[in-house]
Amino acid sequence: MYAAKGGRANYFKKKGVIKVAEKVRVLLTEKEVDDRIQAIGDQISRDYEGKQVHLVCVLKGGSFFMCELAKRITVPVSIDFMSVSSYGCETKSSGVVKIVKDLDEPVMGKDVIVVEDIVDSGRTLSYLLEMLKDRGPKSLRLCTLLDKPDRRVVKVNVDYTGFEIPDEFVVGYGLDYAQRYRNLPYIGVVEFE
Ligand code: IMP
Ligand code: MG
Secondary structure, eight states: OTTTTTSEEEEEOGGGOSEEEEEEEEEEOHHHHHHHHHHHHHHHHHHTTTSOEEEEEEETTHHHHHHHHHHTOOSOEEEEEEEEEEOSOTTOOOSOEEEEEOOSSOOTTOEEEEEEEEESSSHHHHHHHHHHHTTOOSEEEEEEEEEOGGGOSSOOOOSEEEEEOOSOOEEBTTBOBTTBSTTOSSEEEEEEO
16 A cells, blocks of 8 residues: 555656655545544435435546445445546636536436545535436435535535545545555645655
8 A cells, every 4th residue: 555655656747857745644444434434324225215216427537436335225226427527727617517427317206325535625615516407306405525625615505425525636546646646545735745
């Protein structure tokens, strides 16, 4: 694991002239994350007793969380995936959301839970939830592993939250920095030296 090895990954800018070292500091351990996912799974199983839940995963970040969550839900579950991209720089979303991959199945008449890795400014989710609402689901809820409430610029109603975290750039459990670190089994903060 990156953290166990001293938490260091070297990143060379073009032509190798400037060297920027990154460290990953553990914010939430694997056990803390797993225990919290179990608790959310239990809660969803109670809330949807006698129903089927349709989990909509927002790729790529939400995929690790959704798989772990789905395994812990005891009512019938179906899953679908969509991919959106927000135009912007690497650590900020711009508010302009593009659907890169749409859902395979209609959500009409289904009890839908959108599963996300993190709600930051709220722009992506606010757009996505409005779009899905127009497609006529029976119910529509939002479940996010992480929430950075201090960063919110658009109001988003979150129904299930794993952890509220401070305004720091995090990776792991599906979350990336420049497409890396998604595979970390814990949540860490990227620190630049
Ligand atoms: P929002 O539209 O600003 O809420 O941003 C949502 C998306 O930005 C998330 O689904 C993530 O893909 C990405 N994002 C926001 N904060 C972080 C972070 O701390 N680490 C990694 N990705 C993040
Ligand atoms: Mg995401």
